[in-house]
Amino acid sequence: MVAVTMELSLAVAADNLRPARLQMAFTLGFHIILACLGVGLPLLMLAAEWRYLKTGDLLWKTLARRWSKAFAVMFAIGAVTGTVLSFELGLLWPEFMGRWGAVIGLPFTMEGFAFFVEAIFAGIYLYGWDRLPKRVHWLTGWPVAISGFFSAFFVVTANSWMNAPAGFRLVEDKIIDVDPFAAMFNVATGAQVTHMIVAAYLVTGFSVASFYAVQLLKRVSAYDRRAFTLSLLLALPLVPVQMIVGDWSAKVVAKSQPVKLAAMEGIFDTTTRAPLHIGGIPNEKTKTTDFAIAIPGALSWMAYGDIDAEVTGLNDFPAEDIPPVAVVHIAFQIMVSIGGFMMLVALWCLVVFIKKRRWPESKAFLGTVVLLGPLSVIALEAGWVVTEVGRQPWIVQGYMRVSEAVTQAPGVWNVFYLTLAIYSVIGVATVSILRQLAKVPVVETSDGA
Amino acid sequence: MGPDDLLLLVMLVALTLYALLGGADFGAGVWEFTTALQSTDKQRQHIYKAIGPVWEANHVWLIFVLVILMNGFPVAFAALSRALWLPLLLALCGIVFRGAGYAFRSYSRGTGRELAMWESVFAIASTATPLFLGASVGAVASGQLAIAADGQYEASHLTGWMSSFAVFTGFYAVGMCAYLAAVYLAREAAVAKEDDLTQLWRQRSLSTGLWMGLLSIGGLAMVSIEAPTLAAGFAHRGWPLVVVSLACGIGSLIEVWRNNFLRAVIASSGAVAAVLWGWAVSQYPLIVPPTITSGVSKAPDNILWTMLVVITVGAVFLLPSLSYLFVLFKSNRQRPY
Numbered sequence: 001m002v003a004v005t006m007e008l009s010l011a012v013a014a015d016n017l018r019p020a021r022l023q024m025a026f027t028l029g030f031h032i033i034l035a036c037l038g039v040g041l042p043l044l045m046l047a048a049e050w051r052y053l054k055t056g057d058l059l060w061k062t063l064a065r066r067w068s069k070a071f072a073v074m075f076a077i078g079a080v081t082g083t084v085l086s087f088e089l090g091l092l093w094p095e096f097m098g099r100w101g102a103v104i105g106l107p108f109t110m111e112g113f114a115f116f117v118e119a120i121f122a123g124i125y126l127y128g129w130d131r132l133p134k135r136v137h138w139l140t141g142w143p144v145a146i147s148g149f150f151s152a153f154f155v156v157t158a159n160s161w162m163n164a165p166a167g168f169r170l171v172e173d174k175i176i177d178v179d180p181f182a183a184m185f186n187v188a189t190g191a192q193v194t195h196m197i198v199a200a201y202l203v204t205g206f207s208v209a210s211f212y213a214v215q216l217l218k219r220v221s222a223y224d225r226r227a228f229t230l231s232l233l234l235a236l237p238l239v240p241v242q243m244i245v246g247d248w249s250a251k252v253v254a255k256s257q258p259v260k261l262a263a264m265e266g267i268f269d270t271t272t273r274a275p276l277h278i279g280g281i282p283n284e285k286t287k288t289t290d291f292a293i294a295i296p297g298a299l300s301w302m303a304y305g306d307i308d309a310e311v312t313g314l315n316d317f318p319a320e321d322i323p324p325v326a327v328v329h330i331a332f333q334i335m336v337s338i339g340g341f342m343m344l345v346a347l348w349c350l351v352v353f354i355k356k357r358r359w360p361e362s363k364a365f366l367g368t369v370v371l372l373g374p375l376s377v378i379a380l381e382a383g384w385v386v387t388e389v390g391r392q393p394w395i396v397q398g399y400m401r402v403s404e405a406v407t408q409a410p411g412v413w414n415v416f417y418l419t420l421a422i423y424s425v426i427g428v429a430t431v432s433i434l435r436q437l438a439k440v441p442v443v444e445t446s447d448g449a
Numbered sequence: 450m451g452p453d454d455l456l457l458l459v460m461l462v463a464l465t466l467y468a469l470l471g472g473a474d475f476g477a478g479v480w481e482f483t484t485a486l487q488s489t490d491k492q493r494q495h496i497y498k499a500i501g502p503v504w505e506a507n508h509v510w511l512i513f514v515l516v517i518l519m520n521g522f523p524v525a526f527a528a529l530s531r532a533l534w535l536p537l538l539l540a541l542c543g544i545v546f547r548g549a550g551y552a553f554r555s556y557s558r559g560t561g562r563e564l565a566m567w568e569s570v571f572a573i574a575s576t577a578t579p580l581f582l583g584a585s586v587g588a589v590a591s592g593q594l595a596i597a598a599d600g601q602y603e604a605s606h607l608t609g610w611m612s613s614f615a616v617f618t619g620f621y622a623v624g625m626c627a628y629l630a631a632v633y634l635a636r637e638a639a640v641a642k643e644d645d646l647t648q649l650w651r652q653r654s655l656s657t658g659l660w661m662g663l664l665s666i667g668g669l670a671m672v673s674i675e676a677p678t679l680a681a682g683f684a685h686r687g688w689p690l691v692v693v694s695l696a697c698g699i700g701s702l703i704e705v706w707r708n709n710f711l712r713a714v715i716a717s718s719g720a721v722a723a724v725l726w727g728w729a730v731s732q733y734p735l736i737v738p739p740t741i742t743s744g745v746s747k748a749p750d751n752i753l754w755t756m757l758v759v760i761t762v763g764a765v766f767l768l769p770s771l772s773y774l775f776v777l778f779k780s781n782r783q784r785p786y
């Protein structure tokens with residue numbers, strides 16, 4: 001009898017694995033876009049309002065005010081989709097939270113405060129335009145930007161712990177000696193947190209710039225040009241930073257999750273002077289990565305700073321510990337190519353600036369920036385796919401498999417379909433409201449927008 | 450008092466604040482739902498204006514309760530997630546639609562029909578969310594969740610929260626929200642010197658207040674029949690809070706009657722808080738009856754202490770900010786700058 005129920009529940013668990021993962025991935029992938037804008041937009045608002053305080057030019061105020069409306073919508077949707085995630089950690093992965101909650105929970109508790117401060121000051125900032133003295137109003141925007149930064153910081157430490165668990169000991173399957181700070185600040189934390197926060201600013205800067213580039217292609221106006229310049233000023237300087245931090249991330253992965261590194265690169269055989277694969281499609285049957293351009297030694301150098309270092313290939317890991325190679329490899333290629341493309345655009349700007357002392361304004365440049373908006377979001381999602389799918393089959397690298405963590409509740413597929421439907425409605429509505437906000441004509445009156 | 454008790458206390462305070470502040474926001478939506486056909490534009494504006502600046506912050510109390518439970522009492526968090534899978538999912542749907550509906554309603558530049566659509570989404574979701582959260586609380590309080598000592602769940606996903614007691618608490622929660630909102634909105638109207646609105650909300654406070662009084666007495670009767678363990682807890686420890694709740698409830702009605710709306714707000718909050726505290730005190734030290742106590746489910750003591758330190762430090766940032774928000778938007782001195 002017991003054996004039968006055991007088997008039954010294992011069967012349910014196996015059935016739940018796919019929908020639960022899809023559910024988690026989809027809701028996270030949705031939330032992360034809003035979260036990035038929630039982290040980045042306050043900075044843009046503050047910059048525009050600061051220009052207004054300095055110059056008294058009402059156009060800057062209009063800009064800040066309109067951005068604050070877009071932020072308000074993003075923030076509200078970010079908050080509800082984030083609430084979904086908090087519940088989902090328990091609803092979809094009860095075994096994970098029940099077992100590891102004590103170790104991983106502290107950053108979530110801290111994040112609670114960051115949200116709180118953010119929500120409070122978002123209320124003050126958004127509804128305080130006419131109620132507060134100008135300078136005070138500007139100052140109330142700062143806690144929003146700062147706590148957005150810390151939200152991202154705290155929550156990504158939780159994720160980095162899943163990649164590089166630390167801060168506890170296992171004795172006969174019991175967790176003891178829990179050190180929550182050691183768990184928070186594990187070997188993956190520094191690179192992952194930095195990479196994520198920079199990504200949030202990049203996504204915000206490029207998405208906003210992309211919107212105004214479209215406007216500028218239609219008709220040049222002072223308003224659109226200012227918005228465009230300001231948002232590019234946020235994003236472009238961070239592009240080289242992101243490349244360097246990405247490289248740091250890869251070095252961390254090489255150390256803490258070698259199998260993920262091998263999957264990212266599609267390296268099947270252990271080799272010294274390992275090649276960097278550009279492009280290519282890993283074939284899990286023949287165990288080769290086909291059609292790739294290989295740069296000999298480059299991977300060894302990237303991962304270990306030595307072109308002769310040995311990189312362990314996938315074949316030398318147990319088969320049950322290997323993530324879906326093709327997905328991870330392709331996602332990684334996408335992220336890196338987009339990063340490279342951003343770098344080229346940044347160089348383009350730099351060259352024009354050095355030559356002509358001004359921003360490039362050609363149609364070709366504007367058109368390129370239009371592309372960078374969606375591309376930055378794609379890079380963001382691809383990066384997360386590398387991180388999360390690359391960790392498979394583990395939910396806690398080396399300690400708990402996803403299949404051991406999943407809920408045994410019925411109907412997870414139905415929940416997933418329902419979520420798809422609801423989020424589609426919300427996604428469409430959000431975009432449509434943002435478009436309505438954008439269509440309100442810009443008038444330079446004393447009350448801004 | 451160990452760190453686990455302190456943390457339970459923090460959680461109870463947060464839950465109470467969620468019930469009072471978030472509850473009033475939900476209640477505003479409940480009113481919008483139940484009076485959709487008769488209310489005028491001005492009445493609607495009054496509702497939206499009242500909750501605009503504060504609802505996001507009020508919502509975070511829920512997140513706060515959740516993360517403390519997750520971190521401090523992981524076994525209870527997992528057990529509740531398993532047992533209340535369905536009502537929590539439904540409440541989540543409500544939360545998503547309420548937040549989205551509110552935001553879209555506030556920022557849409559669309560036609561009247563579009564606004565009306567988001568208004569009704571907001572209104573329906575504001576009613577559904579406390580219904581399912583209330584039923585979840587009722588399911589826990591009733592002790593009818595079939596949870597084994599290791600936190601595993603051994604029944605169908607309808608048991609517990611579909612019991613008559615849990616269904617009752619669901620509706621009771623909706624009523625509480627409506628009652629809180631009516632009293633708060635009466636006060637806001639009085640502060641804004643809107644006489645017709647004040648009259649309207651005064652009347653609504655009185656009638657819901659009376660209804661909630663009757664329901665509370667009915668609820669006590671139900672506890673004694675359907676939730677014997679909880680009833681024993683009430684008889685043993687919780688009864689003073691029941692008395693406080695009734696006294697506050699009656700007091701709030703008298704103050705509304707006399708047009709002392711600030712006092713009425715305080716008294717009605719006291720009435721609702723006392724219900725929650727009565728429940729918590731009566732079931733202590735169980736977190737999820739019948740099996741999961743705080744002792745069974747708590748994280749190691751060093752984690753709990755760390756959390757308490759973090760919470761104290763956080764409070765240093767939080768409390769002044771929160772006071773600033775409420776003083777700015779909810780005090781009597783509402784002068785436009």
Ligand code: HDD
Pocket residue numbers: 163188191192193195196199202203242243245246247249250253335336337338339340342376377379380381382383384385386387388390
């Ligand atoms: C705008 C977005 C963006 C851009 C341009 C890049 N990345 Fe990235 N990357 C992310 C956005 C991102 C991310 C979505 O934010 C991830 C997912 C998890 C994380 O911490 O950051 C990520 C993860 C991630 C990881 C996996 C980390 C892990 O699993 O722990 C590596 C190795 C890199 N990145 C490397 C790079 C390199 C070498 C890039 C440059 C060429 C690069 N990324 C550009």
Ligand code: HEM
Pocket residue numbers: 021022024025028029032093155156157158159381384385388389391392394395402
């Ligand atoms: C700090 C933030 C995050 C946390 C705590 C987190 C946590 C989790 C958890 C618990 C799972 C389920 C178990 C598993 O499959 O390993 C998961 C899976 C997944 N997550 Fe994340 N995640 C985070 C951020 C993200 C983001 C922003 C994305 C964006 C796309 C993402 C993409 C995915 C994907 C694709 C999966 C499924 C992997 C698979 O089944 O192959 N994650 N994550």
Ligand code: HEM
Pocket residue numbers: 031032034035036037038039074075076077078079080081082083084085086089115116118119148149151152153155156196505508509512
């Ligand atoms: C890398 C991943 C993530 C980042 C950068 C991030 C960041 C943010 C930010 C900045 C907000 C504020 C809302 C906004 O400004 O739009 C937010 C909201 C929220 N997030 Fe995330 N988040 C991430 C993943 C997660 C995960 C995995 C969870 C689940 C545990 C989560 C839970 C929440 C909650 C509960 C809220 C709402 C808080 C409120 O009510 O204000 N987030 N997130």
